[in-house]
Amino acid sequence: MKPSDQLSHLPSALVPSWKRSMEYGVDPVKPVDDLLTGGELKDRMDRLQPFIDACSSVLQRLYLQLKHSPFVVILSDPEGYILHAHGDPPFTEKARRVWLDSGANWHEHVKGTNAIGTVLAEKQPVSVVGSQHFCRENHFLTCYAAPLYSSRGELMGVLDVSGDARSHHPHTLGMVVAAAQACQAHYLLHQTRRELTFTIEERDALTRHVIRPMISVDEEGRVTQVNESAASLLGDAPEQCIGQSLSRWFGKETSSLLSLSEKDKRCITLQPRNKNGKAARWTVEPIRDERRRLFPGLLHVSPSPPPTKKAKAVSRKKASAHIIAECPRIQRVFALARRAAQTDATILLYGETGTGKEVAAREIHKASGRSGPLITVNCGAVPESLWESELFGYEKGSFTGARREGQSGKFEAADGGTLFLDEIGELPLSSQAALLRVLEEKRITRIGSHQSIPVDVRIIAATNKDLREESQAGRFRSDLYYRLCEVEILLPPLRERSDLMTLAEHFLHQTAVQWQTAPVTIHPDVVSRMQQYPWPGNVRELRQVIRQALLQAQLRDAPCIKLEDLPMALHASDDHQRPPTDFQWHHREEEVIAQALRKVNGNMAKAARLLGIGRTTLYRKLKQYPALSRLREHAQKNTPFT
Structure with missing residues (x-):
């Protein structure tokens, strides 16, 4: 029986999920699993570690309630990847055969209709029993899940209890919803306790270091306190900084800044943008008291001096030091790349998949001496509907699902540096005109705003397609093609x-x-x-x-x-x-x-x-x-x- 023939037998609440599963092209007989490597799983867990820690006692109690029953307790992240799975050993072994285990993705576009994926789509508690699962290999499961939110309404993940379909009981969903609410309460308590613990000491530190620029942030990267010298460097008044996310100034580098406090690194160099659109390199370091204790979320910022000519020369020398290039052909490629790096020309890298286009882009950026960061965008991985917000950013309230404080785009993040547009041939035709306009005007306008922002960005694009042929076929704008290929570099295949x-x-x-x-x-x-x-x-x-x-x-x-x-x-x-x-x-x-x-x-x-x-x-x-x-x-x- 085809999936479309089964819709009439489903609960009405699951029909939209089945339709989405069919639109995603999920194979109900032989789905393709999406699995994280050990390192990728660790990175995701590190990002959500405070939340996982806050939920751990609730998860343990839930497991003890279900102990010796054919169930497994699961915590997933907001993208559907399972971070934690603990349950009855015999059933857990059976669940692993369908990758119901840590590191596996159970989003609807991977597994079709299932409790985790459908909760992520519907944002409400769901139960999926037996043959209600889109994929046949999951028909032995009965699953109950509920969304998990932070106090600010941000989706943090999904709590799921999955078991043998023969053990289905309608009251189990209520138990999972109650446990999810307990997780949220524990996380709020965890955050509040942390703020109360450090507030007095942070204020003391801000007073002691009144001359030094100081910023205090919460676990989500929002400014809780800032002194005048730090606010001046940020380009805003102190009262305008409070409550703002650090991403307003540091973009995606915010996660690096937060991990600085958590992992006790000494310093990190970031490139924030102030309200005047200027970029400057800063050094950020965590603050410690007299006993060398680290204040979580308390940071000292200071402008770093610009690199000297000697430092730039050393940087350029290091840029190509680790490149393996004994082949004369590849040596010519990198010689051309280094020469092109000294110009402001837009560079188009051609090469088959895996030939090292991203490595070449990284080396061109290093050899260019540009002080800003290298920002990479995979054009084939961004949904068409999100393209302009991803590249140009958006103001608060611009569209449904937008962040309350708005978000800067990739062009702003790359200001003073390089923007690497990988798989440029996959860029939607509808977005190509907007990209061309920015390349010509060197200014961007966020979605929902009428104010343009100047950007100083070097563009490197890469593709494994013949863009000339694509433009002749009407799949790629010819004017954008000629704007991108001021310098063309062909990376030879390994063979x-x-x-x-x-x-x-x-x-x-x-x-x-x-x-x-x-x-x-x-x-x-x-x-x-x-x-x-x-x-x-x-x-x-x-x-x-x-x-x-x-x-x-x-x-x-x-x-x-x-x-x-x-x-x-x-x-x-x-x-x-x-x-x-x-x-x-x-x-x-x-x-x-x-x-x-x-x-x-x-x-x-x-x-x-x-x-x-x-x-x-x-x-x-x-x-x-x-x-x-x-x-x-x-x-x-x-x-x-x-």
């Missing part, structure tokens, strides 16, 4: 580079040092196989292959990487024919994706890893080439596709 094994040895040594393992060598048969392989994922894929092979060799306790340690893709020797040597990714893209899908029997996650691209991009390619969707279906069934 055309003569330093393949130099790179491999570099990644092998780098990984061994990171993992603190004994060095290993590469068997000549492996060298031969690697030189024959076409490397569709290029340098990014090479790094992943080396890391995986090293891990396999360690499992064998072997001093040498052999053929058996290589990933599956390199064992398909019949497919090791070298592709054309010119940059023709845009011409043979469909063919390469088709080869990858065949190799992995239609598994999207494995195909994306093999190609060195994100799953979102791969799904977009399948929509672009309808034949690939049909090929994937046949590959999953192991039937021939004609």
